[in-house]
Amino acid sequence: MANLNIDSVKQRTYDAIVIGSGISGGWAAKELTEKGLKTLVLERGREVKHNRDYPTTNMMPYEFDHRGEVPLEIREKEPVVSRCYAFREDAMHFFVKDSEHPYVQEKPFDWIRGYQVGGKSLLWARQTQRWSDLDFDGPARDGFAVDWPIRYKDLAPWYSYVEKFAGISGNNDGLAELPDGDFLPAYPLNSVEDYFKQKLKANYGNRHVISARCAHLSKPNQVHLDQGRGQCQNRTLCQRGCPFGGYFSSNSSTLPWAERTGNMTLLPFSVVESVIYDEKAGKATGVRVIDANTKEATEYYAKVIFVNAAALNTNHILLNSTSSRFPNGLGNDSGVLGKYVAFHNYRARISAEYDGLLEYATDGRNPAGGGYIPRFRNLHKQETDFLRGYAAGFSANRYKGEDRSGFGEDLKRQLLNPSWSNWKVGSHMMGETIPKEENYVSLSADKKDAWGIPQLNISVGYDDNDEKMVKDYIEQMTEMFTKAGFTNIRANDSKQAPGLDIHEMGGVRMGHDPKTSMLNKYNQLHACQNVFVTDGACMTSTSTQNPSLTYMALAARAVDYAVSELKKGNLS
Numbered sequence: 001m002a003n004l005n006i007d008s009v010k011q012r013t014y015d016a017i018v019i020g021s022g023i024s025g026g027w028a029a030k031e032l033t034e035k036g037l038k039t040l041v042l043e044r045g046r047e048v049k050h051n052r053d054y055p056t057t058n059m060m061p062y063e064f065d066h067r068g069e070v071p072l073e074i075r076e077k078e079p080v081v082s083r084c085y086a087f088r089e090d091a092m093h094f095f096v097k098d099s100e101h102p103y104v105q106e107k108p109f110d111w112i113r114g115y116q117v118g119g120k121s122l123l124w125a126r127q128t129q130r131w132s133d134l135d136f137d138g139p140a141r142d143g144f145a146v147d148w149p150i151r152y153k154d155l156a157p158w159y160s161y162v163e164k165f166a167g168i169s170g171n172n173d174g175l176a177e178l179p180d181g182d183f184l185p186a187y188p189l190n191s192v193e194d195y196f197k198q199k200l201k202a203n204y205g206n207r208h209v210i211s212a213r214c215a216h217l218s219k220p221n222q223v224h225l226d227q228g229r230g231q232c233q234n235r236t237l238c239q240r241g242c243p244f245g246g247y248f249s250s251n252s253s254t255l256p257w258a259e260r261t262g263n264m265t266l267l268p269f270s271v272v273e274s275v276i277y278d279e280k281a282g283k284a285t286g287v288r289v290i291d292a293n294t295k296e297a298t299e300y301y302a303k304v305i306f307v308n309a310a311a312l313n314t315n316h317i318l319l320n321s322t323s324s325r326f327p328n329g330l331g332n333d334s335g336v337l338g339k340y341v342a343f344h345n346y347r348a349r350i351s352a353e354y355d356g357l358l359e360y361a362t363d364g365r366n367p368a369g370g371g372y373i374p375r376f377r378n379l380h381k382q383e384t385d386f387l388r389g390y391a392a393g394f395s396a397n398r399y400k401g402e403d404r405s406g407f408g409e410d411l412k413r414q415l416l417n418p419s420w421s422n423w424k425v426g427s428h429m430m431g432e433t434i435p436k437e438e439n440y441v442s443l444s445a446d447k448k449d450a451w452g453i454p455q456l457n458i459s460v461g462y463d464d465n466d467e468k469m470v471k472d473y474i475e476q477m478t479e480m481f482t483k484a485g486f487t488n489i490r491a492n493d494s495k496q497a498p499g500l501d502i503h504e505m506g507g508v509r510m511g512h513d514p515k516t517s518m519l520n521k522y523n524q525l526h527a528c529q530n531v532f533v534t535d536g537a538c539m540t541s542t543s544t545q546n547p548s549l550t551y552m553a554l555a556a557r558a559v560d561y562a563v564s565e566l567k568k569g570n571l572s
Helices: 002-011 023-034 072-077 140-141 152-166 189-204 224-225 250-260 311-320 408-416 466-482 549-569
Strands: 014-021 039-042 263-268 269-276 282-293 298-307 339-342 348-354 371-373 390-397 423-432 440-448 454-461 487-493 505-507 531-533
Touching: 002 014, 023 039, 023 250, 023 549, 039 250, 039 298, 152 549, 189 263, 189 371, 189 390, 189 423, 189 466, 189 505, 189 549, 250 263, 269 298, 269 311, 298 311, 298 549, 311 339, 311 440, 311 454, 339 440, 348 466, 390 466, 423 466, 466 487, 505 549, 531 549
Parallel strands: 014 039, 014 298, 039 263, 298 531
Antiparallel strands: 269 282, 282 298, 339 505, 348 423, 348 487, 371 390, 390 423, 440 454
């Protein structure tokens, strides 16, 4: 019987374990398996295989029972996820349902999740920008968080590394606040987007509209074809799963690449309850997993563990990983685990019209979404009554409309000859929020989920800095639109709860000092050195850029370091 137990343990032992198969988990899996490590990838949701499991990807609008709309019954049953812009009839099967995965909202928070192989990489908006030193040294300069233990030079080669493999379209714009990268051809601005770009340059000089940088194969290179991916067809149906692999996802890119090495074992329906810590060895030895369907518990073992369950779930797992050595969560000597959670403020939008350039109309679809306005507030000096700043999207479109009045031949003629509207322009803000101790997540003391794990309690909200930033965005964009000659300008503050940005970050932050942070400069737990965190939980601050590209670069860099340390015997 003892020998059977030994054999069972051997069968459940790997060189590395990756928790989560989303953007950062997929990258960790790719890098670990490429470097020869037998790697177990644990995903709490179901299997989603590229192409095989995209049921709506080629459906026509009339093939949906509700023409894409979510029925009222579902919206009432799932009020949180129904507020997400992408939760529609064609993609709602990729979203977590509120009723099936409850959590505690100490403050209102719309937690948007994707529990399946690939996670939210199937659903993300695919916007990709590098950080600059202005972002990495922001906390040290402004004093709003602990200092990042890295700078741009540490991550620059890794940005290039992941950009080349993932495929990022964009221009080299020469902006210090938004470093250039290794890009595929950009999706161009249309005539009014370019007009606004020129107006900003003339009126301000230091404010820019650039072609949005996005993870789409505008012109694939050989490495993308080797992945089995093809050129983006500009369908803009990305949330359904792309049959061409035209945009980057774990499903179409990193996970199949890892699988081809022969070193990856992927286990869906594996809910990670906790990381196992061996007090005698002074390190983590594995993870405890509950089968999502049978509720049976199993332990898996490895020399190195990457926790990439998505920001709040990673906090959840580490908080639940308690022992005599770590009674308040794995690696939590500092007491900051679960604290200093931050996000992006998406509350404000502005729209307008433009009656010039009517000789042009939009043709086709732009998967990049149009233009991007990099942060221009408080870049080099403090010039406002709020800390940090905001970036913004910008797009312009024209629409065809028919005159449906009348009847008979006149109506037919009107329907067959639609007329173009004037230009509609719009922008939304993406503001940096300040990490604060009072923005935290914790374990519920009395509520558990279906697997017997304490539910996550979320206490995250806005502050006065956020309110001032919303006000400034509306004032500045109104002024910029007015100077550009736009009319019918309308601004809106949605007052939406945090979470709909789907950019929650922090709780397991990086830093120099183990007394005030959880991770070192290589995303390694200060107090448990064979555990690494490279998803949004690791972020010390949020900047204004979309964060996913930074997660990819941090994951690849951390794996390189971890494997090097393993070979030296420092993690075994």
